[in-house]
Amino acid sequence: AQTVTQSQPEMSVQEAETVTLSCTYDTSESDYYLFWYKQPPSRQMILVIRQEAYKQQNATENRFSVNFQKAAKSFSLKISDSQLGDAAMYFCALNNAGNMLTFGGGTRLMVKP
Amino acid sequence: DTGVSQDPRHKITKRGQNVTFRCDPISEHNRLYWYRQTLGQGPEFLTYFQNEAQLEKSRLLSDRFSAERPKGSFSTLEIQRTEQGDSAMYLCASSEPGLGKETQYFGPGTRLLVL
Numbered sequence: 393a394q395t396v397t398q399s400q401p402e403m404s405v406q407e408a409e410t411v412t413l414s415c416t417y418d419t420s421e422s423d424y425y426l427f428w429y430k431q432p433p434s435r436q437m438i439l440v441i442r443q444e445a446y447k448q449q450n451a452t453e454n455r456f457s458v459n460f461q462k463a464a465k466s467f468s469l470k471i472s473d474s475q476l477g478d479a480a481m482y483f484c485a486l487n488n489a490g491n492m493l494t495f496g497g498g499t500r501l502m503v504k505p
Numbered sequence: 506d507t508g509v510s511q512d513p514r515h516k517i518t519k520r521g522q523n524v525t526f527r528c529d530p531i532s533e534h535n536r537l538y539w540y541r542q543t544l545g546q547g548p549e550f551l552t553y554f555q556n557e558a559q560l561e562k563s564r565l566l567s568d569r570f571s572a573e574r575p576k577g578s579f580s581t582l583e584i585q586r587t588e589q590g591d592s593a594m595y596l597c598a599s600s601e602p603g604l605g606k607e608t609q610y611f612g613p614g615t616r617l618l619v620l
Contacts, residue, residue: 396547425607425608429611433537435613436611436612436613436614437548437596437598437611438611439609439610442607443606482546482586484560485547485548485608486611487517491553491560491561492528492538492548492550492553492561493538493540493548493550493609495547495548495549496547497546497547498545498546
């Protein structure tokens with residue numbers, strides 16, 4: 393069985409500052425994919441960034457980047473130059489067979505103007 | 506390229522009634538997934554299809570739940586004899602065949618309230 397844990401129920405960041413959201417996971421597979429999804433209030437889940445486990449290079453998408461530590465089974469998301477529109481629930485998710493996604497419990501990010 | 510669509514967006518029903526939700530995946534996506542999300546929680550996997558074949562079902566999918574994808578395009582999720590514990594957001598996602606199958610794109614969800 394695979395598990396995903398997000399230990400920060402809520403995080404707060406000042407606009408234009410940088411924030412890091414934590415995620416740890418457990419899987420017995422060697423080949424898997426990790427994702428961060430963003431879910432704004434009452435809006436749909438949006439893919440933020442993905443990371444293939446076989447790639448050592450950390451993924452980046454504009455202001456979003458990850459710190460993937462495979463040995464530690466850690467997958468954190470860094471948001472730079474935070475904007476008001478970044479306020480949302482952020483979910484870390486794991487897919488190890490191309491089938492189901494296993495999600496963490498989410499981190500609510502608040503952005504202060 | 507239109508995204509995943511779901512209908513209805515909201516549904517209020519009385520306990521014991523049957524409800525059916527529809528999901529239209531992104532065109533050319535052959536995999537379609539259903540998840541359930543309760544308030545403040547991450548989504549939980551229910552079932553998924555590859556084309557018209559239902560390949561995996563979660564133990565969360567009790568015998569009151571049934572999902573179909575008859576022509577490998579849209580899918581329906583039916584809940585019979587609804588219970589208050591069925592109140593949740595039901596999310597649909599799809600993924601493309603081949604190398605991109607791991608990445609799922611979500612619809613807006615159907616929010617169900619059982620009174």
